[in-house]
Amino acid sequence: MKLYDFTLAPNPRRVRIFAAEKGLNLPNEQVDLTQGKSRTPEFLAINPAGRVPVLQLDDGTYLAESNAIAHYLESLHPEPNLCGRDALERARIEMWERRMELDLFTTALRAFLHLHPMNAQRLKQLKEYGNSQVAAVQTQLEWLDRQLKGKEFIAGPRFTIADITAFVGIEFGVATAGIKVDPALADLTRWHRAVSSRPSAKA
Amino acid sequence: MKLYDFTLAPNPRRVRIFAAEKGLNLPNEQVDLTQGKSRTPEFLAINPAGRVPVLQLDDGTYLAESNAIAHYLESLHPEPNLCGRDALERARIEMWERRMELDLFTTALRAFLHLHPMNAQRLKQLKEYGNSQVAAVQTQLEWLDRQLKGKEFIAGPRFTIADITAFVGIEFGVATAGIKVDPALADLTRWHRAVSSRPSAKA
Numbered sequence: 001m002k003l004y005d006f007t008l009a010p011n012p013r014r015v016r017i018f019a020a021e022k023g024l025n026l027p028n029e030q031v032d033l034t035q036g037k038s039r040t041p042e043f044l045a046i047n048p049a050g051r052v053p054v055l056q057l058d059d060g061t062y063l064a065e066s067n068a069i070a071h072y073l074e075s076l077h078p079e080p081n082l083c084g085r086d087a088l089e090r091a092r093i094e095m096w097e098r099r100m101e102l103d104l105f106t107t108a109l110r111a112f113l114h115l116h117p118m119n120a121q122r123l124k125q126l127k128e129y130g131n132s133q134v135a136a137v138q139t140q141l142e143w144l145d146r147q148l149k150g151k152e153f154i155a156g157p158r159f160t161i162a163d164i165t166a167f168v169g170i171e172f173g174v175a176t177a178g179i180k181v182d183p184a185l186a187d188l189t190r191w192h193r194a195v196s197s198r199p200s201a202k203a
Numbered sequence: 204m205k206l207y208d209f210t211l212a213p214n215p216r217r218v219r220i221f222a223a224e225k226g227l228n229l230p231n232e233q234v235d236l237t238q239g240k241s242r243t244p245e246f247l248a249i250n251p252a253g254r255v256p257v258l259q260l261d262d263g264t265y266l267a268e269s270n271a272i273a274h275y276l277e278s279l280h281p282e283p284n285l286c287g288r289d290a291l292e293r294a295r296i297e298m299w300e301r302r303m304e305l306d307l308f309t310t311a312l313r314a315f316l317h318l319h320p321m322n323a324q325r326l327k328q329l330k331e332y333g334n335s336q337v338a339a340v341q342t343q344l345e346w347l348d349r350q351l352k353g354k355e356f357i358a359g360p361r362f363t364i365a366d367i368t369a370f371v372g373i374e375f376g377v378a379t380a381g382i383k384v385d386p387a388l389a390d391l392t393r394w395h396r397a398v399s400s401r402p403s404a405k406a
Contacts, residue, residue, distance in 0.1 A: 048350060049302055061291075068297040075290030087278030088264075094271040099252055102309065129332045147251060 003028040003069075004046065004054040006038075010109065010172040012053040013203065014066040015073075017164050020200035022077045026055075034118070067097070070161055082161045096155040096162035103140045105169030107133050111177035130177070137179050141170070141188055148187035152194075159198070167195045206231040207249065207257040209241075213312065213375040215256040216406065217269040218276075220367050223403035225280045229258075237321070270300070273364055285364045299358040299365035306343045308372030310336050314380035333380070340382050344373070348388035356394065362401070370398045 003019075005012040005028040019026050031037045031052050038050045047054045047064045055063045055072070063069055074083050084090030113119050114130030144166065148154065154162040170192065173179030181192050195201060206222075208215040208231040222229050234240045234255050241253045250257045250267045258266045258275070266272055277286050287293030316322050317333030347369065351357065357365040373395065376382030384395050398404060 048346075049306070057291075063291075063294055063298060065298040065301045067301055068294040071297060072290055072294035075294075087275055088260075088266075091266055091271040091275035091278075094274060095266060095268040098268045098270055103252070106305065106309070124335065126329065126332050126335075129329050132327065132329075143251075 001026060001058060002056045004031050004043075004052050004056070005029065006031050006033050006052050009033055009052060010105070010168050011051070011066045013168050013172075014164050015053045015055070015069050016203035017168065017200045018070045018082060018161065019073060020203040021080060021082060021159070021164075021198075022073060024073065024077060067101075067161075070164075082159070082164075084160075093155045093160045093162055096160070097165050100154065100162050100166040100169065104137060104144070105165050105172075107136050107140065108169045108173030108177060108179060111137060111173060111179070115178075116176050134173075134177055134179060137169075137173055137177075138182075141179075141181065141185060145185035145188035148191050153191065159195070163191075163195055167192070167201070204229060204261060205259045207234050207246075207255050207259065208232065209234050209236050209255050212236055212255060213308070213371050214254070214269045216371050216375075217367050218256045218258070218272050219406035220371065220403045221273045221285060221364065222276060223406040224283060224285060224362070224367075224401075225276060227276065227280060270304075270364075285362070285367075287363075296358045296363045296365055299363070300368050303357065303365050303369040303372065307340060307347070308368050308375075310339050310343065311372045311376030311380060311382060314340060314376060314382070318381075319379050337376075337380055337382060340372075340376055340380075341385075344382075344384065344388060344391055348391035351390035351394050355397075362398070366394075366398055370395070370404070 003012070003015060003026040005016070007030065031043060033052070037043060038052060044050055046062050049064060051064070053064070053066055053069055055069045057063065063072060071083060084093045111130050111133035113123060114125045114133065115127065119125060151157070153159050154166055170179065170181065174181065181189060183189050206215070206218060206229040208219070210233065234246060236255070240246060241255060247253055249265050252267060256267070256269055256272055258272045260266065266275060274286060287296045314333050314336035316326060317328045317336065318330065322328060354360070356362050357369055373382065373384065377384065384392060386392050
């Protein structure tokens, strides 16, 4: 297997952290998004959506989209479990993961797209929209702080894929769009510190 | 089981179509989003994210988020299969479903949010941003047309959850944000006609 990756991009990082939690060391090939390398005819034949991550399987099959790759890796390497052990637990974790993806991760990504100078050539940036997305992330972090009361991790008592999505979204927003983890949000800060200190956070 | 639903909203419709394909008739309770009924203290105790759909299980447990509900329903009612029969097929279908959700469904939703008069009180609408999302959906439909060449459905030879997400996103965009299915996109139009004519499309 091989992971088409780009170190600076948040979606591949979700897969890298997921793999690190499983103790997997996936060989990777860097696809430099800043040089348009995910949009070449060669790469579009690998992933017609033109983005990373993509996992190449040993039979040559390509699998794209971070969540699909994560679930597939979990089927091959069930332990430690990150996505749920039975149908109801899987559904609960997916519920939390999707909230993190739609309300936090992709919102932080839109803030980056509309505010960061790196994207000035890529799209027509609308600062007012970008600022609204920063505000939406901060509101979502306050909500998440309340949801974390009395819970060690986002989906419950153990670390799951929902924590990975939230953590990578927050870290990307902090690095690129001025997102802040307010220390006054005590449960969020406690969770953020715990996830940051896991060895996988370096992936 | 009971589905907290709102007929006009696109996310609950994904679950309704999914259930209809399975031959399930879920009792439902309407939560009128236009009257703020998903934001009451009573409803926030059911779903702290304040939205529908929510599936109430027979033991009183609440499960939110359309995809999580769909996967849980599939575990109870495996046939007809809509999400994949083995790990690799599940991953492939999830890849397609996620592309449809992130690039088409949520883009159409943002077009609606920023352009439709119904939302003028709900958020500060940015027409320019809304128009950019309409354009992004149209570009995505051209992409989808190319992806459908030689394929009957989005994830391959049979109808799956990826078709449901794409169809509901398109229908919602057509109804609320001026999205068009251009007849010149022959494969998209062929697929759209086939999915529209399924009995589940009325759900």
